[in-house]
Every structure is written in C-alpha cells, then in structure tokens.
Amino acid sequence: MEHVDLLIIGAGQSGLSTTAVAARTGWSRPLVLEAGSDTAGSWPAYYDSLTLFSPARYSALPGHPFPGDPGRYPARDEVADYLRTVAKGLDSDIRTGARVTAVRPGPGGAFTVQTGNGERYAARAVVAASGAFAHPHTPDLPGRDSYGGRQLHSADYRTPADFEGARVVVVGAGNSAIQIAADMAPLARVTLATRAPIRWMAQRMLGRDIHWWTRYTGLDIAPIRSRLAALPVSVLDDGTHRKALDEGGVERREMFTALTADGVVWADGTREAVDAVIWATGYRHRYPYLAGTPALDDQGRPLHRLGVSTTVPGLGYVGIEFQRSLASNSLRGAARDARHVLTRLRRVARRR
Known part of the structure; x- marks a missing residue:
C-alpha cells in the first residue's frame, strides 16, 4: 500500500484548483487520482458553442494566468487546453485511469483509498473534488419513459446541426438552457419550458463585467451559503442571446406537466408533438466511493460545513455548488474554497 499525505479525487477544474493551492497551505506533492484519461474534467464533452460565463482574468487558477486577452470569455476547447497545461505544471502526482471505488476512514485518522484497478493507498487527508458534472439530473415527470422522441440532457448536446428542422423543447431557465436554445434557433423550432419567467442579468454594468461587481461587493467571495442557495436562477447576457432567441422565434412556455408517446402536455392541458426534449436541468453531486461511511446522509449528500466534513475528520470537499460562495463550483471560485478546506x-x- 502506497502512503501519501494528501490524496485528491478528481483532476478536473476542482481537483486541479485544489492541487494548485496545496503547497500554499502546507501540503507537499499531493496524489491526484482521476477516473478518466484526461486532466480537463468534463470540459471536452460540453457542447460546441459553450464559453465561460466569466472573463479569463477571473477564471484562472492561482499562479497560472489564462493566456490571451484577460477580458475575453474563453471557449470550451480553450478551457480544456488551459486545464491540461496547468496540470503539467503542477507539483503533484496526477494519475489518470484511476477511478476511486472506496474511501474508508481507519484507526488513527488515516484513510484507505481503493481504485477500480485494485490499487490501494493510505492517506492522512482526502479531498473529494470529483465534481457534479458526471451526474446529470433530469426530473421524473409522468410519461418520460414512454416518450418516443429524442431525449437527452444538456451534457449530451453538442451541435444544432443534429436537430435541423426539428421541433425541440429545451427545459431549463439557466445559462446553459438559454445558450442551447439560442444555438439551435436558426435551425430548429425551439420552445423554452420553465417553471418561472426567465430572469435576465446584464453581463456588464457601468462598463464592467458583472464578475467585477460581485468581487467588489463581496458577493463572490463571502461565505453566505444559506442566502445564496435561495437566490433565483438568473441568466447572464450582454444582449446576444436574448436577441438570438427573439430573432429565432424562441418562445417561453410554462413547464409541461407530462410527456406522451410523441410529445408533451403543456400546463394549459394542450398536447403537442415534439421531436426532441433537451433537459438543461443541472447536475447532482454523487460520492459512491463514500457510500457506507458516516460522510454522507441517507440521501447520499455530504455532511459538511463550508467544505469540511462534519462527521469524518480529515475529509474535505471542493466544487459543491454554493459551498462557500456564489462561485464555489466554478473555475473562479474553486481555488478559494480549496484553500479554506x-x-x-x-x-x-x-x-494526529
């Protein structure tokens, strides 16, 4: 069994953010175990038109500035390449193809960590940074299993060319839903299905990006998790996406109540045949390697305070939405949370 001081699970944006601040918090050369074959997390698998919602200057890991114009919004492939480059420059031992299957607290506070290929490690501390983006969430609506059209989560959406001429319903009121609907509007007949009206937030205010303002006011940094979780979903836009929706004839309708064999039942009771439903309904954190330990509640959710386990000493989390701030599960906020943890x-x- 190999012995290490700090073991980090996941080499995506949260895991790399944790690795980047390890030395600054007294940890030397952490071991990072990544289930996949890449150190870019979920970024290579996102849809083609995706860009960061925050400018490059606010999205860099500590000590690793984003190349190019700091005011731009990097595209999907730029972010993936950036993360790969950062991973190569970190003072750490990153091992890909190492899916963690079990983490068990042991006597004296040490952890035993096992991977799917049979490797075992002993660690003084463990940080679960495997993220939520591998676990898409879709609501369990009546008729979902009997619907005969195409049905996919936004995690599986790539390009509007796959839906040319189709009748499509995009479910969701967040940034991803709006970007996908705007992306598809020139080629498909699209409706946004939401439970509440879309709330728009200006990308720039008084000449500055909104992320400058959230930092200036402290909203992006302060640990005010309970208040943040209650905030309604808002869509950041400089006017581009709203214009694309209008020009593409994308309407917003109250969320449908059920699916049928060939379509949906709208809230007003009308039925409509649709070719595809795209669920832009977010993700859920899952930690199967902690199952059976005191770390999780009976719903499989981590028991923690600001990312530090309240039931298992030496265990932490990075990348949970609203973990400490508005930016917790993003490139711009994960490193701050990691430093705290x-x-x-x-x-x-x-x-010990």
Missing part, C-alpha cells in the same frame, strides 16, 4: 485539514493532520 486544505488549511483546516492541515490543522486536523497536525493534531
């Missing part, structure tokens, strides 16, 4: 895990390790 690793500092506290270091204190626990010193007491």
Whole structure:
C-alpha cells in the first residue's frame, strides 16, 4: 500500500484548483487520482458553442494566468487546453485511469483509498473534488419513459446541426438552457419550458463585467451559503442571446406537466408533438466511493460545513455548488474554497 499525505479525487477544474493551492497551505506533492484519461474534467464533452460565463482574468487558477486577452470569455476547447497545461505544471502526482471505488476512514485518522484497478493507498487527508458534472439530473415527470422522441440532457448536446428542422423543447431557465436554445434557433423550432419567467442579468454594468461587481461587493467571495442557495436562477447576457432567441422565434412556455408517446402536455392541458426534449436541468453531486461511511446522509449528500466534513475528520470537499460562495463550483471560485478546506485539514493532520 502506497502512503501519501494528501490524496485528491478528481483532476478536473476542482481537483486541479485544489492541487494548485496545496503547497500554499502546507501540503507537499499531493496524489491526484482521476477516473478518466484526461486532466480537463468534463470540459471536452460540453457542447460546441459553450464559453465561460466569466472573463479569463477571473477564471484562472492561482499562479497560472489564462493566456490571451484577460477580458475575453474563453471557449470550451480553450478551457480544456488551459486545464491540461496547468496540470503539467503542477507539483503533484496526477494519475489518470484511476477511478476511486472506496474511501474508508481507519484507526488513527488515516484513510484507505481503493481504485477500480485494485490499487490501494493510505492517506492522512482526502479531498473529494470529483465534481457534479458526471451526474446529470433530469426530473421524473409522468410519461418520460414512454416518450418516443429524442431525449437527452444538456451534457449530451453538442451541435444544432443534429436537430435541423426539428421541433425541440429545451427545459431549463439557466445559462446553459438559454445558450442551447439560442444555438439551435436558426435551425430548429425551439420552445423554452420553465417553471418561472426567465430572469435576465446584464453581463456588464457601468462598463464592467458583472464578475467585477460581485468581487467588489463581496458577493463572490463571502461565505453566505444559506442566502445564496435561495437566490433565483438568473441568466447572464450582454444582449446576444436574448436577441438570438427573439430573432429565432424562441418562445417561453410554462413547464409541461407530462410527456406522451410523441410529445408533451403543456400546463394549459394542450398536447403537442415534439421531436426532441433537451433537459438543461443541472447536475447532482454523487460520492459512491463514500457510500457506507458516516460522510454522507441517507440521501447520499455530504455532511459538511463550508467544505469540511462534519462527521469524518480529515475529509474535505471542493466544487459543491454554493459551498462557500456564489462561485464555489466554478473555475473562479474553486481555488478559494480549496484553500479554506486544505488549511483546516492541515490543522486536523497536525493534531494526529
């Protein structure tokens, strides 16, 4: 069994953010275990037109500035390449193709970590940074299993060319739903299905990007998780997407109540045949490797305070939505959360 001080699960944006601040919080050369074959997380698998919602200057990992214009919004492939480059420059041991299957707290506070290929590790501290983007969520509506059209999550959407001439319903009121609907509008007949009206937020205010303002006001940094979780979903836009929806004839309708064999039943009771339903309904965090430990509640959710486990000493999390701030599950916020978590895990390790 190999022994390490700090073991990080996941080499996507959250895992790399944690690795980037490890040395600054007293941890030397962490071991990073990544289930996939890449160090770009879920970014290579996102849809073709995706761009960051925050400018490059606010999206860089500590000590690794984004190349190019700091005011631009990097595209999907740029972000993936950036993460790969960062991974190569980190003082860490990153191992791909190493899916963690079990993490077990042991006597004296040490953890035993096992991978699917039979490797075992002993670690003083573990950070679960495997993210939510591998676990798409879709609501369980009546008729979903009997619907005969095409049905996919936004995680599986790539290009509007696949839906040319089709009647499509995009479910969701967040940034991804709006981007996908705008992307498809020139080629397909698209409707946005939402439970509430779309809330638009200006990308720029008084000449500055909204992310400058969230930092200036402290909203992007302060640990105000309980209040943030109650905020309604808003869509950042500089006017481009709203214009694309209008020009493409994309309407917004109240969320449908059920699916039929060939379409949907709208809230007003009318039925309509549709060719495809795209669920832009987010993701859920899942930690199957912690199943059977005190780390999770009976719904499989982590028991933590600001990313530090409240039930298993030495265990932390990075990349949970609203973990500490508005930016917690993003490139611009994961490193700040990681610094907080690793500092506290270091204190626990010193007491052992």
